[in-house]
Amino acid sequence: MFALIDGNNFYVSCERAFRPSLHGLPVVVLSNNDGCAISRSDEAKAMGIKMGQPYYQFKHLERTSRLVCLSANFELYGDMSARMMAIAAGLGPLQEIYSIDESFIGDLDGITDLTRRAHAVRDRILRWTSIPTCIGLAPTKTLAKLCNHVAKDAERKPGSYPAELARVCNWSELPRHIQLDVLQRTPAGDIWGIGKRIAAKLQEQGIQSALDVARLPTAQVRGEWGVVLERTVRELQGISCISLEQAPAPKQQIACTRSFGKAISTLPPLIEAVSEFASRAALKLRSSDQLAGALLVFAHTSPFRPGPRFNKSS
CATH class of the missing domain: 1.10.150 (DNA polymerase; domain 1)
Incomplete structure (x- = not known):
């Protein structure tokens, strides 16, 4: 048996953990230099804001619909992720941290009352970090991912899946006709x-x-x-068919990219940015004890600005 524990609207949830006044409001966390939406509360999703949507397209909603847009704080999110993963590890003996907000737990065979235990771990994460999560339990990682998806949608989209599958969904406890119904709905x-x-x-x-x-x-x-x-x-x-990866595989690519907060029309700030990003990439490379086989530098104009286009790499 595998479990997948996933933080709901993770970046927004991290912000709400330290700003309770944001609960109930539509909240969007923006990418570097406030370029686009990278995390949305359920209220913001209901307003039609899409993942990756450029900020300028919904900026007016801050004035008309009480939308709150926040600049990303990745140091905070990384710290909150470490706390959440440490608590999630209590569900079982093996853990694979799949992303900043997702963790697979493995080797759960033989654990009695697994669903109750999953609810207890979920409640502990919420109580100790204020991060709401959903948990999928299944005999394969793909089905655990599916059950996690079901647990989320059953809670935030009433009618999409049976309501009793919200928050924690255990595939092994579902009757066969419910399993088939879930697969058919997905x-x-x-x-x-x-x-x-x-x-x-x-x-x-x-x-x-x-x-x-x-x-x-x-x-x-x-x-x-x-x-x-x-x-x-x-x-x-x-x-x-997919086993748990307790040690992350070596990175095949390291990227340091940022958008400028304003249009750049002279060379010095561009040179400064390239030098800074190259240093950051080298630091990441050294910290992972790897060597680079190639280096790519690119620059391009914003696809959302009118006027001449520039796009080159070397």
């Missing part, structure tokens, strides 16, 4: 490992839901789509 594109491009091609062949994907013949999938999708199909069928 679009294929929402499954972990199926991106937009593959989802579009699957849809062209009439494969719409996760249930359709789970029923695909594995031999056909391998021949037509490759081993990655075959692994996803097997995981949806309850066959564990």
Whole structure:
């Protein structure tokens, strides 16, 4: 058995932990130099603000709809993530920190009353850090991801899934007809490992839901789509193919990129920025005890500004 613990609207939740007055208000956390939305509260999502949407497109809502937009504080988010992960580790003996707000817990076989234990860990995270989470429990990592998705949507989108699956969803406790219903309700594109491009091609062949994907013949999938999708199909069928990674794999790429807060029309500030970012990238490279095989420097104008375009790399 695997568990996936995920912080809800993580960056916004971190801000609300120290500013309780933000609860109930639409809140957006912006990217570096306040370029676009990188985290949204449920209230902000209900207003139609999309992930990655440029700030200037919804800035007016601060005046008309009580929207609160905040600059990102990644040092705070990293600290809060470490606290959340330390508490989440109490659910089971093995842990894989998948991202800043997601953690897989493994080797849960034999733990009695696993759902009750998951609720207890979730309540502890909320009480000790003020971060709301959802937990998915399943015999494969892909199904655990799906159950986490179900636990979230059942709470914030009433009617999308049965209400009793909110917050903590344990696949192994669901009757078979409920499992099939959950798979049928879930679009294929929402499954972990199926991106937009593959989802579009699957849809062209009439494969719409996760249930359709789970029923695909594995031999056909391998021949037509490759081993990655075959692994996803097997995981949806309850066959564990993806193991827990307790040690993160070495990075294949290190990027240091930022947007300027205002238009740059002279060379010195651009040179200063490139030097600063190169130093940061080198620091990350040394800290991971790796060597670089290539270095890429690029600069381009904002795609949202009118006028001449510039886009070069070397």
